[in-house]
Amino acid sequence: MRKLLWATALACGLALGGANADARSVRWAASGDPNTLDPHSQNVGTVSMVLQQIYDTLISRTQDLGLAPGLALRWEQQEPNRWRFWLRDGVKFHEGEAFTADDVVFSVTRALAPTSNYGIYVDTVERAVQVEPMVVDIITKIPDPILPNKIASVFMMSRSWSEKNNAARPQNTRQREEMHTVRNTNGTGAFRLTARESDVRTVMTRNNDWWGWQEPASREANITEIIFRPIASDATRIAALLSGEVDFVLDPPLQDLNRLRQAQNIRVLEGPEVRTIFLAMDVHRDELLYSDVKGRNPMKDLRVRQALYHAIDIQAIHRTTMRGQSVVTGTFFPPQVNGYTKEEDVRLPYDAARARALLAEAGYPNG
Template sequence: MRNMALTLVLQALAAIFLVANAQTIRVANQGDALSMDPHALNESLQLSLTGNVYEPLVGRNKDLSLVPALALAWRATTPTVWRFELRRGVSFHDGALFTADDAVFSLRRAQSDGSDMRSYLSGVREVRKLDAHTIEIETREPTPLLPALLSHVYMMNQRWSEAQGIAQVGDARGAAGHAAALRANGTGPFRLAERRPQQRTVFERNMRYWGTIESNARQVVFLPIPDNEARVAALLAGRVDVMEPVPVQDIERVSAAGLVRVVTGPELRTLFLGMDQHSDELPYASVRGANPFKDRRVRQAFYQAIDIDALIKNVMRGAATPAALIVGPGVNGFQPDVKRLPHDVAAARALMAQAGYGEGFALTLDCPSDRYVNDAALCTAIAAQLATLQVRVTVRAEPKAQYYPRILRRDAGFYLMGWTPSTYDAHGALNALAACPRGEGAGHFNLGGYCNPRLDALLLQVQTQTDKTRRDALLREALLLQAADIAYIPLHQQALAWGVSKKIRLVQMADNTMPFKWMGVGP
């Protein structure tokens, strides 16, 4: 009996210790969000972090299916009008109630010139309030995917935003001087408690949250640790509880450690190379008065000079899948029968000669150094492969705090980028990346200026088509057209690899977001 009592006491003490240590979970990443403004940058890490503080009208479940968030229900009342019934009794972190005024304000803000989320609302004609808890969204054309398009458009408090001077997005690249870069007031399960860019960001549990928080954490501390070795060491030493990505060269070592595990899975993101196809003179290149990338033969030559199998083996250590399109498995519209152009240096050299560049030229490849798995190393390896065409590539690898502002102002001629369509539908990727750039948001991330009016016409048909069979056929035609034009050079889909303490439970999302409300300590 005494031993049983002692056991119960020890178990109780252990439980108390567990709860005490469950108050804070430390999460490390190779980079940091550039801003806490939910409309400033359409980038998965930034949306993942701000998505713990702010919420959309329509959310995503653990399996990425659509679920009610700040909208309880929605329906199309006409082919071009959607009505959203808003959740009642929801409070922002400052105590103000969420109303239709906030929803209308947020959608219009996300649609404005400074917003990086404009592509999701490019088809919206008008947003209007019907009553305190009902809004309507009118689109220019029938848009059956509208609820999915809204899943990353987060709601802000209108009065708070106006009082803070952030009714406009301001610098869409996340300038630290903008108040919304450092402050936040959402309805989400965690509130922003401290923001020190490139050092630490502290999130505290929202004790008045309207929904269910499965986490037992009172606080989550986010730590950007760009150095791979330092990030792995912090995990193995117990100084962080979760970190991502695990460098591919360290997966085996981390997996063998006793107190941590590696959680792996497929990722929806596709990495690709973008090329300036708009400028009359290619920036940061030795060619004067011409742009080689305007010639499809040059784009194809670059494509066929790249040995994707060697890149995956030597740079990615096998933790990636070759891509033939700008979308991959798991995205609606993916075409598994489409294959990459073959690696063929001789054919690539012949194409360069036909285009008048048989002696090659020099150019700059812009890459992030803290965004994708082994991103800088990947660019260095690509540069070496392109040397077989006598192309002299200077790799400019920068932290994403410098990289994103550069490429988003279209100050690059050749760049590495990755994309996960938030709708998990190929139309989202094509509309953002391959539509002719227009002021209303379509082609917002078409940074190379590729433009094919035939593709734009197909995308409009896809957007408005309600018959799934016909829509899928149109999607296929659009993807094949874009691939045939070599608007981009597809590379691969990288695998997810998170290093996680064995005391932590979490949900790994295929879009590489990390909802804190599903992360906790214990079984």
């Protein structure tokens, strides 16, 4: 099942653009707060949603998730195992350092480190090599035709700033390591960090030197400050929106959507997430960790797995648990992801009788 909703609820007075609109501060709330600001430590939404305001990637995304120039103006697969990136001139980090190919080499190498949680985006990468001051090659261990899609998620850092602050590798969150990048940033992005109080607020102010302000989609942007507030309580978060205490909520609870849609001063924007909710079964162990079946693993039997599939009333989950805000799916990949095949996106039917028959056939007549 794919979660349909990335819903954002906005106060209608929020001016997001317009050449004549007054510049303003935007107050934004969500349920969780980033546990770090290190660009390569934690690949989770609560961290990325803030870091995306501060750091850039080589390749950006369009509104329909296509690829667009970011810190790299263009890229090309020159050999099966070599991708070349031509970088954007004149870009500076927030603390004044010029962005160069050396920073790309450093950032890719850092994302490869054992303490990085971004390894899935560089899993085929062997190394990055500076060709010229503004040209860099990424060498892969095997041909990787979708490397641009993956590198679009890797934030670029300043080598000199990172090394000066003893942050040449990502923070080790498992050991609760404290380092400079946990609470400090230095990106090339649209906003720069000006205040950070964990679990209270994060303040970012407009970086007037950001290259993106000259792009057609951003020329009329009038936001000068973003104030992010984590509000864990659903009720408190929605109350803050309705009272005007915050301008938008990124993750309104499903049960409040109808009320928000009917509110005169609220607009709800929604769409599908690039995320699939799925049930994983342990087919690796010879014996399940938590089961009264001993000496074997029922999940290794295809009939058991098929029985579980047939036993799931996906439409009931869609109607009740997800309140209609989901898309029933038969495949792991959503349409926006490479590898999606429409013909495979068909579910087995909900069939409790068939599920019971399969379990009995596999030797589990009582479930």
